[in-house]
Amino acid sequence: MNVSPDPITNREIAAQEREKLLDFFARGLCCTTASAFGTGHGEPSAEALTKARTVADDYLAAYEEWLVKLAADNAAPGLQ
Structure with a gap:
């Protein structure tokens, strides 16, 4: 699957995308931690x-x- 996202053209869109990434990463960290401790994969607490x-x-x-x-x-x- 090839994904080609829309380009980020201003700071507002960049901030929104950063918030989405933070939520995604945070949920991933919660799931990984829950899996490591065997506590299940329910909805993480606030x-x-x-x-x-x-x-x-x-x-x-x-x-x-x-x-x-x-x-x-x-x-x-110069040389890279």
């Missing part, structure tokens, strides 16, 4: 999602920093 969003936000922020650095390195003149 508290669990809040904690998982904090972790997801840290990972996403680090990824964004890496992307900015990569873009800057690629835009620099």
Whole structure:
């Protein structure tokens, strides 16, 4: 399957997409944790999602920093 998302053209869309990613990552972290502890895969509690969003936000922020650095390195003149 090949997915071609619509391009992000402004900060509002970027912020919405970031929130969707945080929710997706947070739910994934909750499911992974529940699976590891054998507690089932029901709907995560609001508290669990809040904690998982904090972790997801840290990972996403680090990824964004890496992307900015990569873009800057690629835009620099000279050998890559």
